[in-house]
Amino acid sequence: xxxxxxxxxxxxxxxxxxxxxxxxxxxxxxxxxxxxxxxxxxxxxxxxxxxxxxxxxxxxxxxxxxxxxxxxxxxxxxxxxxxxxxxxxxxxxxxxxxxxxxxxxxxxxxxxxxxxxxxxxxxxxxxxxxxxxxxxxxxxxxxxxxxxxxxxxxxxxxxxxxxxxxxxxxxxxxxxxxxxxxxxxxxxxxxxxxxxxxxxxxxxxxxxxxxxxxxxxxxxxxxxxxxxxxxxxxxxxxxxxxxxxxxxxxxxxxxxxxxxxxxxxxxxxxxxxxxxxxxxxxxxxxxxxxxxxxxxxxxxxxxxxxxxxxxxxxxxxxxxxxxxxxxxxxxxxxxxxxxxxxxxxxxxxxxxxxxxxxxxxxxxxxxxxxxxxxxxxxxxxxxxxxxxxxxxxxxxxxxxxxxxxxxxxxxxxxxxxxxxxxxxx
Amino acid sequence: xxxxxxxxxxxxxxxxxxxxxxxxxxxxxxxxxxxxxxxxxxxxxxxxxxxxxxxxxxxxxxxxxxxxxxxxxxxxxxxxxxxxxxxxxxxxxxxxxxxxxxxxxxxxxxxxxxxxxxxxxxxxxxxxxxxxxxxxxxxxxxxxxxxxxxxxxxxxxxxxxxxxxxxxxxxxxxxxxxxxxxxxxxxxxxxxxxxxxxxxxxxxxxxxxxxxxxxxxxxxxxxxxxxxxxxxxxxxxxxxxxxxxx
Numbered sequence: 297x298x299x300x301x302x303x304x305x306x307x308x309x310x311x312x313x314x315x316x317x318x319x320x321x322x323x324x325x326x327x328x329x330x331x332x333x334x335x336x337x338x339x340x341x342x343x344x345x346x347x348x349x350x351x352x353x354x355x356x357x358x359x360x361x362x363x364x365x366x367x368x369x370x371x372x373x374x375x376x377x378x379x380x381x382x383x384x385x386x387x388x389x390x391x392x393x394x395x396x397x398x399x400x401x402x403x404x405x406x407x408x409x410x411x412x413x414x415x416x417x418x419x420x421x422x423x424x425x426x427x428x429x430x431x432x433x434x435x436x437x438x439x440x441x442x443x444x445x446x447x448x449x450x451x452x453x454x455x456x457x458x459x460x461x462x463x464x465x466x467x468x469x470x471x472x473x474x475x476x477x478x479x480x481x482x483x484x485x486x487x488x489x490x491x492x493x494x495x496x497x498x499x500x501x502x503x504x505x506x507x508x509x510x511x512x513x514x515x516x517x518x519x520x521x522x523x524x525x526x527x528x529x530x531x532x533x534x535x536x537x538x539x540x541x542x543x544x545x546x547x548x549x550x551x552x553x554x555x556x557x558x559x560x561x562x563x564x565x566x567x568x569x570x571x572x573x574x575x576x577x578x579x580x581x582x583x584x585x586x587x588x589x590x591x592x593x594x595x596x597x598x599x600x601x602x603x604x605x606x607x608x609x610x611x612x613x614x615x616x617x618x619x620x621x622x623x624x625x626x627x628x629x630x631x632x633x634x635x636x637x638x639x640x641x642x643x644x645x646x647x648x649x650x651x652x653x654x655x656x657x658x659x660x661x662x663x664x665x666x667x668x669x670x671x672x673x674x675x676x677x678x679x680x681x682x683x684x685x686x687x688x689x690x691x692x693x694x695x696x697x698x699x700x701x702x703x704x705x706x707x708x709x710x711x712x713x714x715x716x717x718x719x720x721x
Numbered sequence: 722x723x724x725x726x727x728x729x730x731x732x733x734x735x736x737x738x739x740x741x742x743x744x745x746x747x748x749x750x751x752x753x754x755x756x757x758x759x760x761x762x763x764x765x766x767x768x769x770x771x772x773x774x775x776x777x778x779x780x781x782x783x784x785x786x787x788x789x790x791x792x793x794x795x796x797x798x799x800x801x802x803x804x805x806x807x808x809x810x811x812x813x814x815x816x817x818x819x820x821x822x823x824x825x826x827x828x829x830x831x832x833x834x835x836x837x838x839x840x841x842x843x844x845x846x847x848x849x850x851x852x853x854x855x856x857x858x859x860x861x862x863x864x865x866x867x868x869x870x871x872x873x874x875x876x877x878x879x880x881x882x883x884x885x886x887x888x889x890x891x892x893x894x895x896x897x898x899x900x901x902x903x904x905x906x907x908x909x910x911x912x913x914x915x916x917x918x919x920x921x922x923x924x925x926x927x928x929x930x931x932x933x934x935x936x937x938x939x940x941x942x943x944x945x946x947x948x949x950x951x952x953x954x955x956x957x958x959x960x961x962x963x964x965x966x967x
Contacts, residue, residue: 541829568829570827592940594913594914604967652787665940
């Protein structure tokens, strides 16, 4: 449930066409009524939902195309001012924000920092590294298309600034990716702000596609587990998809003798929420809950069931504003249970469990089934998980080959180890 | 989830039995009379007791999530039960009870043992002759009235188990069959109300009558389970009901 909203767009693109007025009215009624009958908050957050119908129905009558309809529907559900409510249509502005994932790439990760598309990570031996790119370099153009154009396009969504940065970075990564064996022309600023260009051959990515899960199309998945200085364990995964679960369990078990364990979920947009409890079960020795999803009637917990071979040492979770949905549930839940320290940036604040249904027009309609509150009752939506130690990523550090967030996380692990040793000499 | 397996059908007998018990008075029937008619409608005690094990295969669909898959169920007297669902893109989901230990396993949350109210619910649901033991399993029962489920007039019975919250059962006045039950499921996963519409009762070659379609609703989510094949009195290795090794 939840998350990866933009990834669903492609799944609903093919079926769309221009439909009759009757079909458009049916789509409108389905969207309005679904929210009316099933929205988890019967007060609609103070919005008069019947009045919303009166306001928008005449506008729907005036629409001439599916595109216009979907725009009006998006504005109507936007009245709720919540994440995970949107129309997923081929004509949406963000139609290729992380569309069908490419399996070829240049091995570079990009984040928006101070309005620039900055390279934050390079895979060792990657085409980008071979072409002379380094962390801290700024991407300016991709195949002749400027990053500024992409940023402006995203700005037209009217989304919050963190979401705009997130979507822009996703679009840029999508533009850098492509079929393995093809090339991409990149203009970038180097460490001295000199403008440079490179034509970079794309290679097969090292990760895998997850299987389709209902309406959720296959996702590109990456998993890395390694030991850092002092034997501290480091686990990074880019999305909460079930196909990674076995590797996560094995990876955590393999860290049984590590003095501390660090989870890097920066840029992880979430995925299958139940996985958060499953991973936490590998880190807990008692039954617990990472939080509660309250529906209009009843509630669903994110339970944690301790699993054999669970890790008992200190845990630190690295987050940034690209950590969304299940990432937020995982970080905030373990933080409040006192099982993990969170380092990095405040998360996105988009953690509503949702489903996607198909409208008569062929577009998808994603709506939240429930809200989500942490074990202490904190609503994550619109707020995010707060790091115990806030640390920003900056270009200067990246140019120096440093990752200040990772460094701070490692320092946190060492602090916990040393305080544990002091209290248990 | 519970799928009642029942045996030979004598719907006419059931209806007659029920009708006879109320013919002389307009007031509501007793829970005993409704349950007796239900047992008759699904085959009668003698036929129900002829079966000692069942195995069923079928398919499920969650339209809202675009999910379809298959399931298998195994049940053995007196109280062993296993359900295996294959959820595409998610993996195998299993729920089992070996007569003592109730367990659940799925790819996301791993393996766990049930306890408390959840264990009590599983114990009740896993009773092979559950329908014959309803009075014992639910010490308090009350007929709440005559209501409508769709177009059908139904008797609404509230049944309260020794451990756990009340369940709402709806029996078709005409056929005597249970056509809906509502359960508040409570456990570490939370508390949700599950409404299950039980449809398409069909007779088995071996006798009896079971519902082939269940429509479960949890809020706006709906899951349909369609039984496609049922075998009765098949040999089932009891080991499959045991909690798997971690």
